[in-house]
Amino acid sequence: MTHQDGFETLAIHAGQEPDPVTGAVVPPIYQVSTYKQDGVGGLRGGYEYSRSANPTRTALEQCLAALEGAPRALAFASGMAAEDCLLRTVCSPGDRVLVPNDAYGGTYRLFARVFAGWGLTHDVVPISHVAAVREQLAVRKTTVVWAETPTNPLLGIADIRALAEAAHEAGALLVVDNTFASPYLQQPLALGADVVVHSTTKYLGGHSDVVGGALVVSDPELAERLAFTQNATGGVAGPFDSWLTLRGVKTLAARMDRHCRNAMRVAQMLAEHPAVSEVLYPGLPSHPGHKTAQEQMRAFGGIVSFRLLAGEEAAVRACGRTRLFTLGESLGGVESLIEHPARMTHASVTGSPLEVPSDLIRLSVGIEDCDDLLDDLREALTDG
Ligand SMILES: Cc1ncc(COP(=O)(O)O)c(C=O)c1O
Numbered sequence: 488m489t490h491q492d493g494f495e496t497l498a499i500h501a502g503q504e505p506d507p508v509t510g511a512v513v514p515p516i517y518q519v520s521t522y523k524q525d526g527v528g529g530l531r532g533g534y535e536y537s538r539s540a541n542p543t544r545t546a547l548e549q550c551l552a553a554l555e556g557a558p559r560a561l562a563f564a565s566g567m568a569a570e571d572c573l574l575r576t577v578c579s580p581g582d583r584v585l586v587p588n589d590a591y592g593g594t595y596r597l598f599a600r601v602f603a604g605w606g607l608t609h610d611v612v613p614i615s616h617v618a619a620v621r622e623q624l625a626v627r628k629t630t631v632v633w634a635e636t637p638t639n640p641l642l643g644i645a646d647i648r649a650l651a652e653a654a655h656e657a658g659a660l661l662v663v664d665n666t667f668a669s670p671y672l673q674q675p676l677a678l679g680a681d682v683v684v685h686s687t688t689k690y691l692g693g694h695s696d697v698v699g700g701a702l703v704v705s706d707p708e709l710a711e712r713l714a715f716t717q718n719a720t721g722g723v724a725g726p727f728d729s730w731l732t733l734r735g736v737k738t739l740a741a742r743m744d745r746h747c748r749n750a751m752r753v754a755q756m757l758a759e760h761p762a763v764s765e766v767l768y769p770g771l772p773s774h775p776g777h778k779t780a781q782e783q784m785r786a787f788g789g790i791v792s793f794r795l796l797a798g799e800e801a802a803v804r805a806c807g808r809t810r811l812f813t814l815g816e817s818l819g820g821v822e823s824l825i826e827h828p829a830r831m832t833h834a835s836v837t838g839s840p841l842e843v844p845s846d847l848i849r850l851s852v853g854i855e856d857c858d859d860l861l862d863d864l865r866e867a868l869t870d871g
Pocket residue numbers: 565566567568591593594635639664666667685686687688698699700817
């Protein structure tokens with residue numbers, strides 16, 4: 488019987504055998520563009536040119552594949568480069584995709600401003616309502632159903648298993664952006680998704696020091712097609728970026744446990760706060776996706792969004808008044824961040840069906856002492 492290593496073990500060891508020459512316990516940074524061949528076509532270990540493959544990137548790709556329970560992963564220069572490679576590979580001009588009514592603004596911009604010009608049509612669907620997705624699938628042939636869960640920034644929950652069934656019955660692929668959950672909290676391929684997308688910039692990297700992306704797939708034939716596009720278009724992760732991401736991945740489980748614990752306490756505090764009109768966190772029993780999240784996630788993640796009774800200007804003011812929560816874009820690092828989505832990460836969706844409320848604040852709850860974080864927020868919400 489083969490022993491299946493646990494998540495934490497895979498994060499530290501998968502793809503990371505000690506270096507065969509020196510015994511180095513961490514994969515070296517192969518900062519190299521080309522490789523000596525033993526005679527024409529005599530490649531050592533399959534390496535010829537670092538756009539096509541690089542050993543540090545290979546180590547990261549093997550580790551990410553193991554963490555998502557897949558045979559293959561591909562690492563990119565950013566999450567957007569990964570999304571671009573995927574869409575060019577599985578879609579053709581004239582195709583139609585369904586995109587969620589809440590998603591990272593840059594993902595919507597890619598559909599609306601880049602692929603629309605290429606001839607790809609998109610329709611926006613409420614991704615938490617499978618019946619509505621099914622209705623849309625019945626209207627016209629669809630190539631891809633795109634989901635985020637939890638969504639950015641409204642923390643909506645999509646039922647991955649039900650969406651996969653609906654997509655497959657209609658002959659479409661289900662793509663799940665697993666950035667907010669990370670593979671530690673949720674494994675979409677096991678629930679029926681065809682492709683997992685990551686911005687590894689976030690929890691996988693975990694230290695706000697590297698930008699990267701990944702695609703993870705179960706179907707080896709699709710993986711080959713994606714690898715062809717990746718090499719042909721060239722948006723690959725560099726060796727140092729791959730190494731930084733791999734270093735972050737080793738502590739993913741420990742960090743996520745702490746992110747989730749802190750975020751739950753922050754959400755509970757905000758839910759009781761008189762200045763707050765609504766808290767969006769799937770860990771709260773009042774959240775409409777709570778039950779589905781409980782079924783498909785190990786815990787509820789480190790992002791908490793909330794709305795202020797006093798409106799947009801009060802939200803903007805609060806974002807500028809924290810001491811520990813740093814005002815900035817991005818999320819998923821060890822340090823807590825605060826932002827105003829309507830004017831920052833989601834400014835590009837203003838006027839679109841994905842426009843976000845102007846009184847919304849998004850927190851990426853870090854792994855600092857939670858009492859300090861709670862004090863910081865209480866202080867920032869005291870207007871005057
Ligand atoms: C959910 C989600 N997907 C994709 C991306 C894009 O990733 P990147 O910024 O690494 O290109 C982001 C970035 O914020 C994101 O939040």
